[in-house]
Amino acid sequence: MNYHIVVGAHVRHKDHPDYGNGRIVHIHQNGKSLAVEFENRTGLAHDCAGHTKKNFGRWSKASSLELINPFKAGDTVQMAALDQRAYPGFYYDSDYAEKNGSVLSVDDSYAIVSVAGIPGSQFVPTADLTLVKVDPVEAVKKATPKVKTIVFQSGSQCGRLVKHLLAGNSITPLVARQLFGVERLAARILEIKKAGHKVTSTIKTDVNGKVYAEYALRKAGRIW
Structure with a gap:
């Protein structure tokens, strides 16, 4: 039987x-019949030696399956526990067991994984890895650097302007004056931007044909 x-x-x-992609969950003693949990079809429950009836996925011949590496660089993955690995004889640092990490690169049936707080990286068989689904919104939030807004002195021009904008109002040179x-x-407005507030500007033209800017606050922190 293929070592992998x-x-x-x-697969x-x-x-x-x-x-869809599948994962081998049981191998018949003949080494040729495999129970696979596919993304789109789980099959029926089967009796397997040493197990009570359980859903082992769809039975398939080994010859009808092809091994795949479903991971790509940047994916978040979880490593198997030491007593649950697909390759019992394969060594990797015990500090990596059951940890979430980030895939640095992939090759055939292996991936190189790094874990925050652990120096270096680890070569891990993909059979020992499970993809961790990450909420794209949360991923963007984590990747976006947090900007700490500067607190303006109470009663200052910038403080009063930000307070006005925080209330959902826009501001023009005429209104500000x-x-x-x-x-x-x-x-x-430049000072307010440098303080960490996100200000949008819209160019407009008045009845006399004079061009001016109207400012609004898209996102801001506290001003007091």
């Missing part, structure tokens, strides 16, 4: 790609 045909190995059915006595709005 082990419980946990990732695809040659004749039924519509099944009338409400807050601000003569150089563009300069104050």
Whole structure:
């Protein structure tokens, strides 16, 4: 039997790609019949030696399956526990067992994985890896550096402008002059941006054909 045909190995059915990627969950003692859990079809429950009735997936011949490496660089994966690995004789640092890590590169039926807080990386058989689904929204949040906004002095022009914008209002040079006595709005807006606030600007034209900017706050932190 192919050394890589082990419980946990990732496979695809040659004749039924519509099944999606699968994973070997049981190998018959004859070494030729495999029970595979596919993404799109799980099959029926089967009796297997040493097991009570359980869903072992869809039975397939080993010759009808092809080994695949479903991982790519950047994927988050979890490593198997030391007593559950598909390759009992394979060594990797015990610190990696059951840890989540990031795939650095893939090759055939192996992947190189790094784990935060552990120096270096580890060569791990893909049969010992499980993909960890990551919420794309949360992934973006984690990847986006957090900007700490500067607190403006209470009553200052920038403080009053931000408070006005936080209330959902926009501001123009004319309104800034009338409400807050601000003569150089563009300069104050630059200070507000440097403080970490996200300000959007829209160029407009008044009835006399004069061009001006209208500012709004897309996202901001506290100002007091």
